[in-house]
Amino acid sequence: MKTIQSKTVPKHLRKYTAEQHYEHYSAINHAVWRYVMRQNHNLLKNIAHEAYTDGLKASSISIDQIPNVGEMNESLAPFGWGAATIDGFIPGVSFFEFQAQGILPVVNEIRKLDNILYTPAPDIIHEAAGHAPILADPEYSFFVKRFGEIGMKALATKEEHDHFEAVRAYSNLLEKGDATEEEIEVAKQKVDECEAKITELSEAQIVGRFYWWTVEFGLIGELNNPKIYGAGLLSSVGEGANALSDEVEKIPFDMEEVINTGFDITKPQPHLFVCKDFKQLLDAAEQFATTMSFMKGGTESLEKAVRSANTATAEYSSGLQVTGVISELLKDEQGEAIYLKTNGNTALAVNNQQISGHGTDTHADGFGAPIGNLIGVSQPLEDLNEEELKSVGVSINKHTDLNFENGIQVSGQITNIVRENGKVILLSFENCSVTYGETLLFSPEWGTFDMAVGSEIVSVFAGAADGENYYTVDDEQKTPIPEQTQIELNELYSRVRNIRDNESGNLASDLNTIYEQLKENHKKDWLLRLEMFELLSEHDEETTLKKKLLEELNELKKENKEYETLIERGLSII
Secondary structure (H helix, E strand, O other): OOOOOOOOOOHHHHHHEOOOOHHHOOHHHHHHHHHHHHHHHHHHOOOEOOHHHHHHHHOOOOOOOOOOHHHHHHHOHHHOOEEEEEOOOOOHHHHHHHHHOOEEEEEOOOOOHHHOOOOOOOOHHHHHHHHOHHHHOHHHHHHHHHHHHHHOOOOOOHHHHHHHHHHHHHHHHHHHOOOOHHHHHHHHHHHHHHHHOOOOOOHHHHHHHHHHHHHHOOEEEEOOEEEEOOHHHHOOHHHHHHOOOOOOEEEEOOHHHHHOOOOOOOOOOOEEEEEOOHHHHHHHHHHHHOOOHHHHOHHHHHHHHHHHOOEEEEEEOOOEEEEEEEEEEEEOOOOOEEEEEEEEEEEEEEOOEEOOOOOOOOEOOOEEEEOOOEOOOOOOHHHOOHHHHHHOOOOOOOEEEEEEOOOEEEEEEEEEEEEEOOEEEEEEEEEEEEEEOOEEEEOHHHOOEEEEOOOOEEEEEEOOOOHHHHOOOOOOOOOOOOOOOOHHHHHHHHHHHHHHHHOOOOHHHHHHHHHHHHHHHOOOOHHHHHHHHHHHHHOOOOOHHHHHHHHHHHHHOOOOHHHHHHHHHHHHHO
């Protein structure tokens, strides 16, 4: 039998990973997981895509306890997937790269009891219970990976990158729990300020909308009788139950409408899109991809990279890939880019593999190169063979003058010619000057001039061509061990859990002891009362305690609408 290897996270993505510290999940954490999963399993078994229920078992996800992500990684291997724990928010480019690699990023955190119906922040319920099970469907699995390949190349604006960092900082303050109100308010203002500066609809935003209305909140099948496949619905007790009601408008899936429809992560969705099948999603994703910079190239795409002010890759027609922060474009009178410049760490690659001797250590101070054809040469420079190169003066250890049709002039002694896949991709010069009219673009005293060869830019995309070699690789992040809170209440939850798991001792007597502490010190905890009521119901124990628990649950329902919903749903399953 063929051995299926579990997935390993590429080294440049490991900085986003974290240890799960599984043993430090509290009994309350496990109870929250169990409540949500029991609700969802009961609700979704008839209304979710057929792959969901089977996928729960296949992906090593238990209804009764939080999954071990290491075990999930092994269990997902037969589907061509793996799983890795991450610590909160990660950049969109990296998130989609995880998916492109067939690795599901699973957030360590689990929602608090107060946010059990729905949390806008990522958590393990959303990732493990929402995303993982349905990956068992081969067609859907292929779509998610392919969308990861597309999404990781989407260019965002600098304003969006700034907004992301502000949101992450704000989220970290809230998670820490020890920030002052003033610190939190300053961070929130920063988020609002950054958001207000976002004025254009970028590729990254469009990709985000597509992902939101499909992978997160998608419906599939017949418009009047769809099923759920979106992870946001599969993991939300609140929205999952409401998704198929008449309160939520069902709209036939249409790519143009989807990418032109915004969303609010803090509120239930007023409408959802229904696709016919997963092939329709894949076809739409491929159609949208043709509009993106990584497939279009050209000046417009380079301009988007400049506006991103973040690492991006420009690919020449020769196949040479230049990775760095593209900071400046020189344009001709028609507004077409004829020379590009990067700032700081730059690397050169071909076929997504860094060229030996052309990493960030060599090009630490940036890079510049012309784009275009030579005057009087019918073929692009990259297509010339050795004899043809000599005929235009390109020969090792010889001085040459290259005059481009766009007016750029390169003059110096050639020291190296690099070919890949039958094309010239790079010429290295010593004692070189590069000029455009009166403008000096490169001076001999600056050292070696490595000239990218290519008549045009055929692709521009976010991130690095060879991330493994381009990015600085830190040690894996070590997630701090979470502090235990509500120690007494957690102990009561733990004792009830042990009673359920072991089924030993005197049930009524043991639960009565726990109840006395619960009644005395935790008057508004509804979930443990529900679990105790469930245990007594399962064992047909018609006791005074069972009546008291039901009375108190009915009283707690009057506290607020959320308690009423949660308790009623819990009792309905029991």
